[in-house]
Amino acid sequence: MTAPAETPPITARVEEKFPGAVTASHQQFGDETITVAKDQYLAVMTLLRNDPTLKFNLMVDLSAVDFLGQSPRFQVVVHLKSLSLGHRLRVKVGVGEDGPEACTLPTISKLWVAADWYERECFDMYGIRFQGHPNLKRLLLYESFVGHPLRKDYDIHLQQPRVELRPVRERYDYQNRNLTDPSETERRPL
Amino acid sequence: MGVKTKAPAIEQGAFFTTRLDAVLNWARKYSLFQYPFATACCGMEFMATAASHYDQARFGAEIPRFSPRQSDVLWVAGTINHKMAPIVKRVHEQMAHPKWVIAFGACASSGGFYQNYAVVQGLDRVIPVDVYIGGCPPRPEAVLDGLIALQDLIQTRGPTGHTGINPRQTKEVLLLSRQ
Ligand code: SF4
Numbered sequence: 579m580t581a582p583a584e585t586p587p588i589t590a591r592v593e594e595k596f597p598g599a600v601t602a603s604h605q606q607f608g609d610e611t612i613t614v615a616k617d618q619y620l621a622v623m624t625l626l627r628n629d630p631t632l633k634f635n636l637m638v639d640l641s642a643v644d645f646l647g648q649s650p651r652f653q654v655v656v657h658l659k660s661l662s663l664g665h666r667l668r669v670k671v672g673v674g675e676d677g678p679e680a681c682t683l684p685t686i687s688k689l690w691v692a693a694d695w696y697e698r699e700c701f702d703m704y705g706i707r708f709q710g711h712p713n714l715k716r717l718l719l720y721e722s723f724v725g726h727p728l729r730k731d732y733d734i735h736l737q738q739p740r741v742e743l744r745p746v747r748e749r750y751d752y753q754n755r756n757l758t759d760p761s762e763t764e765r766r767p768l
Numbered sequence: 769m770g771v772k773t774k775a776p777a778i779e780q781g782a783f784f785t786t787r788l789d790a791v792l793n794w795a796r797k798y799s800l801f802q803y804p805f806a807t808a809c810c811g812m813e814f815m816a817t818a819a820s821h822y823d824q825a826r827f828g829a830e831i832p833r834f835s836p837r838q839s840d841v842l843w844v845a846g847t848i849n850h851k852m853a854p855i856v857k858r859v860h861e862q863m864a865h866p867k868w869v870i871a872f873g874a875c876a877s878s879g880g881f882y883q884n885y886a887v888v889q890g891l892d893r894v895i896p897v898d899v900y901i902g903g904c905p906p907r908p909e910a911v912l913d914g915l916i917a918l919q920d921l922i923q924t925r926g927p928t929g930h931t932g933i934n935p936r937q938t939k940e941v942l943l944l945s946r947q
Contacts, residue, residue: 719886720851727885737885741853743893 586610588667591632595625611668616650619671620684626658626667627689634658634667637690640697642673642704646730650674652706654683656693673706685711703728793926796840796866797919798828803839803863805856808846810873813905822908827915836862841918842895845872847879849886853894860895866927868918871897872911874904 585593588610589603599618604611614622626634638657645651650672658667675681685708687694697708698717705726708714716723723738804814818824818832833839836859848856860869871891874880877900879889891897898921901914 718851732885734884737850737889739850739853739888739893741857741894743888744896746890746893 588612588632588665591629592622592625595629596622609666609668611670613670613672616671616673616679616683620686623656623669623686623689626669631663633660633663636661637686637692637696638666640686640693640700642700642706642728644704644728644730649676652681652704654700654706656686681705682707682709684709687711702726705729789926790923793923796927797922800827800829800841800868800915800918801831801833801839802829802841802843803834803836803859804832804843804845805859806843806845807848807852808875810845810875810905813908813911814843814845814872817908817911822912824912824915827912827919829915836860837864839863840867842867842869843872844869844876844891847875847882848888848891848894850888851886853888856891857894868898868922869895870899870901870914870918872901872914873906874902877902880904 585603586605589600589605589612592612592614593600596618599614599622600612601615602613612622626632636659638659640654640656643653643655645653652673652675654671654673656669656671658669660666671683673681673683683706685693685697687697687708688710694712695717697711698714700706701708701711701714702716702718703726715721719727720740722740725732725736804811804818806814816822824830829841836842840863842860842863844856860867869891871877875882875887876891877897879887881904883889888894899914899918901910903910906914
């Protein structure tokens with residue numbers, strides 16, 4: 579499938595209002611995706627919400643992706659829908675982990691109230707701090723949890739129990755397909 | 769006819785002897801009050817087993833009690849994660865002796881297919897478990913099988929179950945602490 583040569587309408591409108599804000603875009607099955615620069619993110623989102631030709635009045639989803647080893651490391655992905663005009667848009671914005679603004683992004687919970695808990699979940703799982711958020715604390719995990727589990731460098735076996743775990747007598751090791759020495763498994767983080 | 773040859777004493781309206789604990793255990797196993805601790809999809813299967821089609825009440829496990837103090841069996845149906853673990857432990861501690869625990873489904877038995885930051889790798893890491901029911905989720909037949917296994921356990925082992933927690937010992941501990 580070859581992309582149409584002319585710029586699709588939503589991308590064109592954003593580019594018209596904020597030249598240079600859209601760093602990448604594509605279109606698939608009639609839905610557009612734009613990648614915006616981090617410093618223009620809030621302005622673009624405000625435009626998307628309030629512009630009479632865009633009118634994105636529904637924030638469908640907000641999440642993040644961890645591209646460990648790349649720069650910028652994280653990408654926050656927001657899905658928007660306009661109930662009155664019937665079109666959709668996916669907005670991506672890169673969030674780096676270096677520099678004074680490391681892992682931060684302006685909150686959009688002032689524009690869409692629904693974004694409040696999505697941003698809290700995103701903070702919980704990826705440690706991205708949303709500046710200006712009214713109540714940025716963990717949504718799903720407990721307060722004593724250290725780290726952010728959906729980061730790619732979080733150890734997949736690392737658990738943080740809140741009660742003292744009873745000992746296991748023997749444990750089937752699925753990787754090596756045998757019963758391991760119980761003293762061995764006790765030393766492994768479970 | 770068979771009865772006549774095997775137990776003539778009953779036939780003649782006489783009496784027969786048994787041990788008191790056998791009678792007590794028989795009574796215990798057919799009057800199980802349950803605490804359904806349903807955290808995930810397995811909870812639906814528990815409801816299916818308890819509802820009229822499979823009718824768990826036939827086995828004497830009639831009413832779910834939503835107070836741990838009134839229940840004998842703790843059915844942990846579903847995934848137990850580390851956030852939930854202190855709660856299930858507290859519910860278990862609040863149950864009066866004798867008490868039993870059934871790990872319902874793959875998740876409660878072993879963590880199921882979850883091995884990550886969130887999920888406890890088996891309910892027995894938190895509280896002692898008497899019967900494990902495999903399956904994701906177990907069919908109601910398997911659930912009833914597990915219930916019958918628990919009843920056998922109660923009949924043969926008495927109130928301590930597999931966990932070996934002796935209610936008499938607990939009583940002594942209580943008495944000591946009062947003195
Ligand atoms: S064992 Fe399967 S059905 Fe039961 S709680 Fe786990 S995932 Fe759900």
